[in-house]
Amino acid sequence: MKIGLVRRGYSATGGAEAYLKRFAKALREAGHECLLFTSADWPASEWPYGEIEVVPGRSPKAFAAAIERARPRLRPHGACDYLFSLERIYACDAYRAGDGVHRAWLRRRDAFEPAWKRWTRGFNPKHRQLLELEARLFSSDGAGIVIANCRMVKEEIVREYGYPPSRIHVVYNGLPPMPPVEPGRREALRVEWGLSEADTAVFFAGSGWERKGLRAAVEAVNRMQGRPVLIVAGKGDPKAYGGSTARVRFLGPVKNMPACYAAADVFLLPTYYDPFSNACLEALAAGLPVVTTSANGVSEVLGACGDVIANPADSGAIARALEGWTDPERRVAIRPRLRELASRFTIEANVKATLAAMETNSAKPLV
Numbered sequence: 505m506k507i508g509l510v511r512r513g514y515s516a517t518g519g520a521e522a523y524l525k526r527f528a529k530a531l532r533e534a535g536h537e538c539l540l541f542t543s544a545d546w547p548a549s550e551w552p553y554g555e556i557e558v559v560p561g562r563s564p565k566a567f568a569a570a571i572e573r574a575r576p577r578l579r580p581h582g583a584c585d586y587l588f589s590l591e592r593i594y595a596c597d598a599y600r601a602g603d604g605v606h607r608a609w610l611r612r613r614d615a616f617e618p619a620w621k622r623w624t625r626g627f628n629p630k631h632r633q634l635l636e637l638e639a640r641l642f643s644s645d646g647a648g649i650v651i652a653n654c655r656m657v658k659e660e661i662v663r664e665y666g667y668p669p670s671r672i673h674v675v676y677n678g679l680p681p682m683p684p685v686e687p688g689r690r691e692a693l694r695v696e697w698g699l700s701e702a703d704t705a706v707f708f709a710g711s712g713w714e715r716k717g718l719r720a721a722v723e724a725v726n727r728m729q730g731r732p733v734l735i736v737a738g739k740g741d742p743k744a745y746g747g748s749t750a751r752v753r754f755l756g757p758v759k760n761m762p763a764c765y766a767a768a769d770v771f772l773l774p775t776y777y778d779p780f781s782n783a784c785l786e787a788l789a790a791g792l793p794v795v796t797t798s799a800n801g802v803s804e805v806l807g808a809c810g811d812v813i814a815n816p817a818d819s820g821a822i823a824r825a826l827e828g829w830t831d832p833e834r835r836v837a838i839r840p841r842l843r844e845l846a847s848r849f850t851i852e853a854n855v856k857a858t859l860a861a862m863e864t865n866s867a868k869p870l871v
Contacts, residue, residue: 506537508584512559512567512591514546519782520590520602526680528553530855539584541571557583565633568593586866592637598862599647604779605660606634612777612799616714616817642667648865651675651858653780654801673861676805677780678854682789685766693767697753699733704830707768707792709737709761709783717774717797718745723819724774725751730830734772737764765790770829774816775800789846791839795825805849809842
């Protein structure tokens with residue numbers, strides 16, 4: 505089959521872009537052809553998996569309208585046999601809701617944004633467009649099926665839009681194997697961070713620090729006993745969170761994430777909304793226990809491999825959970841279990857389950 509894949513925009517470090525490339529590679533290996541419908545900023549050098557069709561439209565709605573105009577010529581016997589979208593558009597055969605539910609996310613933002621931001625958000629055309637597209641996509645003539653990357657997102661789609669739950673398939677994210685870390689890198693990096701082996705290195709990674717709960721993370725580490733240090737990787741304004749102190753280190757954007765995981769002791773993500781954090785999965789694969797919130801899809805599979813906090817703003821609960829992982833013997837004992845859990849969530853397993861879900865509304869076999 506020739507499968508059309510839809511994604512607007514491009515970021516060299518974007519999770520959706522990385523997933524789409526892995527998925528297209530697997531489709532090619534299964535004998536299918538791929539056609540990428542995207543905006544002009546996607547580099548041709550980053551798509552060795554088939555043809556690219558550039559779709560006009562700078563806004564989400566304009567891009568979706570351009571895809572809709574093109575749909576009549578896609579099937580049958582046209583440019584592609586099946587349309588798989590990672591983007592909110594008007595209609596497709598399958599939609600992967602990797603970004604979650606925008607209406608539910610806006611409601612969650614109310615918990616930490618000041619009132620003036622909530623008021624000005626109503627004038628932002630991007631939010632209005634995404635909500636309009638979402639409503640169309642989850643209507644009876646929108647997406648044929650939906651692939652959600654956690655049960656939380658599935659429940660939000662049903663609750664917010666009344667989309668039939670029987671047409672929503674939960675397929676958790678999957679990752680390729682973690683690259684090895686050179687011997688001695690943990691010790692060298694901890695020296696660079698100004699840490700001794702007796703210090704507990706709490707690692708926080710990602711952009712969008714307000715959404716990911718960095719403020720509560722800083723408060724939690726500052727109220728802990730002993731010698732914990734919060735290591736923050738990612739792009740943001742450290743001054744807005746008190747800057748670097750004896751308890752908090754800001755690294756800025758990091759390229760070698762596996763080395764950071766190796767140098768850390770526990771991973772912290774007190775997020776307000778993450779459909780399924782790949783960073784948490786990477787941390788587990790590196791042998792780090794994870795402390796996160798129930799607003800993260802990873803919480804559905806974490807079990808005893810970490811702690812789940814109900815309220816992202818509860819720095820006291822976060823601190824107590826982290827205290828439980830300051831014992832190095834406990835961390836060493838559970839490390840094999842952490843890595844075993846992460847090993848279940850491979851890109852191969854994700855692709856197989858995604859293709860099986862797509863077959864439920866395909867005229868031809870995909871697997």
